[in-house]
Amino acid sequence: MLSGLLIIPQAGLIAWLLDRAISHGQGPSELAVPFAWLAGVMLLRVVLGWVREATGQEAALRIQGRLRDRIFQHLATLGPVRLADRHSGTLSSAIVEQVEGLSGYYGRYLPQMMVAALVPIGISIAALTQDWLAALILLFAAPLIPFFMALLGMGAAQVSRSQQETVARLGGHFLDRLQGLTTLRLLNAQERAAADVAEAAEGYRASTMKVLRVAFLSSAVLEFFSAVAIALVAMYVGFGLIGYLTWGPAPELTLFSGLFILLMAPDFFQPLRQLAQHYHDRAAALGAAQVLMPLLRREAPQLPSPPPVPHPSSGSGVRVRLDNVHVSFEDGQRQALQGVSLTIEPGERVALCGPSGAGKSTVLHLLAGFIRPDRGKVAVDGAEPDPVRQAAWMGQRPHVFAGSLADNIRMGEPQASDEAVRSAARDAGVLSFASQLPQGLDTPLGERGYGLSGGQAQRVALARAALKQAPLWLLDEPTAGLDPDTEEQILKALERSATTGATLLIASHHPRVLEWANRVITIQDGQVVQDTGHHA
Numbered sequence: 001m002l003s004g005l006l007i008i009p010q011a012g013l014i015a016w017l018l019d020r021a022i023s024h025g026q027g028p029s030e031l032a033v034p035f036a037w038l039a040g041v042m043l044l045r046v047v048l049g050w051v052r053e054a055t056g057q058e059a060a061l062r063i064q065g066r067l068r069d070r071i072f073q074h075l076a077t078l079g080p081v082r083l084a085d086r087h088s089g090t091l092s093s094a095i096v097e098q099v100e101g102l103s104g105y106y107g108r109y110l111p112q113m114m115v116a117a118l119v120p121i122g123i124s125i126a127a128l129t130q131d132w133l134a135a136l137i138l139l140f141a142a143p144l145i146p147f148f149m150a151l152l153g154m155g156a157a158q159v160s161r162s163q164q165e166t167v168a169r170l171g172g173h174f175l176d177r178l179q180g181l182t183t184l185r186l187l188n189a190q191e192r193a194a195a196d197v198a199e200a201a202e203g204y205r206a207s208t209m210k211v212l213r214v215a216f217l218s219s220a221v222l223e224f225f226s227a228v229a230i231a232l233v234a235m236y237v238g239f240g241l242i243g244y245l246t247w248g249p250a251p252e253l254t255l256f257s258g259l260f261i262l263l264m265a266p267d268f269f270q271p272l273r274q275l276a277q278h279y280h281d282r283a284a285a286l287g288a289a290q291v292l293m294p295l296l297r298r299e300a301p302q303l304p305s306p307p308p309v310p311h312p313s314s315g316s317g318v319r320v321r322l323d324n325v326h327v328s329f330e331d332g333q334r335q336a337l338q339g340v341s342l343t344i345e346p347g348e349r350v351a352l353c354g355p356s357g358a359g360k361s362t363v364l365h366l367l368a369g370f371i372r373p374d375r376g377k378v379a380v381d382g383a384e385p386d387p388v389r390q391a392a393w394m395g396q397r398p399h400v401f402a403g404s405l406a407d408n409i410r411m412g413e414p415q416a417s418d419e420a421v422r423s424a425a426r427d428a429g430v431l432s433f434a435s436q437l438p439q440g441l442d443t444p445l446g447e448r449g450y451g452l453s454g455g456q457a458q459r460v461a462l463a464r465a466a467l468k469q470a471p472l473w474l475l476d477e478p479t480a481g482l483d484p485d486t487e488e489q490i491l492k493a494l495e496r497s498a499t500t501g502a503t504l505l506i507a508s509h510h511p512r513v514l515e516w517a518n519r520v521i522t523i524q525d526g527q528v529v530q531d532t533g534h535h536a
């Protein structure tokens with residue numbers, strides 16, 4: 001705002017210098033001090049413009065960083081179950097592209113809103129001190145720019161929203177093809193997949209060009225109206241100075257007052273024109289918000305604030321209790337659990353069995369804190385489930401990240417020593433195949449465990465759980481889809497790793513698991529139909 005308001009003394013000094021030089025015949029030596037003041041004002045405006053850009057970008061980067069942290073935390077709190085309907089490519093696009101789309105809104109548009117609201121008022125007041133009719137022309141033309149800006153902005157927001165949705169779809173589309181590249185090569189379908197990606201990219205190019213067309217059209221319309229208004233002021237001042245206008249304040253115009261008003265007229269509209277140029281930043285931000293806000297508004301469980309209730313020491317289990325728990329999905333259309341009540345004592349090894357869709361995984365998801373019951377209470381040692389500190393999770397398809405074997409195991413406990421990692425790897429059977437690799441546990445892996453078989457990935461996940469030494473183990477069909485030999489290796493590794501006294505719940509149909517467990521709970525149609533209770 002200060003940079004915009006400095007146009008008033010700048011225009012005043014220029015008009016005064018020209019008036020003195022032309023009307024009063026003063027030379028450069030007599031006008032040296034005003035020239036120095038003028039140079040100082042211009043230099044100050046340049047410095048303030050640079051400061052504005054730098055601080056605007058810094059503020060936008062801080063806001064983007066905080067928003068990305070908030071989205072990451074929210075995604076982690078939501079967990080995999082609540083995000084099952086979201087493609088990972090779409091989520092990545094939201095964190096990168098959509099958040100980046102807010103930069104111009106916070107860095108340029110919002111500051112310019114304040115400038116556009118206040119600087120024209122200051123200039124019109126300065127013009128009013130010299131000629132009320134010229135000030136009236138400026139004030140009459142000023143509302144036309146915001147009016148047409150809003151009119152064009154309605155269409156720009158819709159087009160930008162469509163573009164952001166196209167970006168999100170393109171991210172998921174490309175990631176799907178990238179992850180399935182091996183399959184596409186085996187089926188000799190890589191050329192078709194490349195054509196699909198090119199077609200999707202072409203759709204994104206077309207939507208981007210549509211956004212740019214709307215932006216350029218709005219800028220052209222606003223430039224036209226501001227140019228017409230400046231021309232009206234110039235005609236009024238010019239005709240007034242040569243004596244063609246003899247009504248109103250026109251006869252009182254002087255070279256100083258006429259030049260002063262004319263020099264301020266372009267800068268009266270400049271903030272509004274810059275706001276119009278940044279209006280597409282607002283449209284882009286609105287389009288990004290259409291993607292980000294539904295994600296941030298998803299209800300997430302309230303995790304216990306640290307420090308939670310005292311947890312058992314490493315190696316001891318926890319007491320698990322489900323009291324009349326009801327869970328439904330698809331807006332109540334499908335009942336996953338109906339009045340389930342269970343009490344599991346510390347150190348018990350419990351096998352959950354039953355047909356597919358009976359509710360076994362839902363029980364594990366409740367105890368992991370991934371979902372919350374519609375009715376009833378779930379408690380782990382008398383408190384809300386805490387997946388970070390209490391539970392170790394092992395699913396049917398464990399995720400293995402790009403990095404070494406040791407790095408993937410250490411995700412269970414990032415501060416663990418090399419010896420602890422090696423011990424967990426030995427118990428889980430990872431060393432049996434890692435010792436045959438060139439770099440052992442330091443062997444790098446590709447994304448999603450590229451280079452490992454399904455059974456080897458399961459053993460890495462088992463070592464990760466063993467290293468964490470969590471008091472509660474939750475295993476969802478850890479041997480599903482494995483051949484009998486690999487299945488036997490996983491079960492032996494599980495028996496070695498799960499000897500710490502932790503409470504263990506495993507969803508499985510395997511007879512070996514049912515024999516190894518000291519309690520078998522059968523679930524059918526969301527209800528407990530059989531519970532063997534405690535036995536040796």
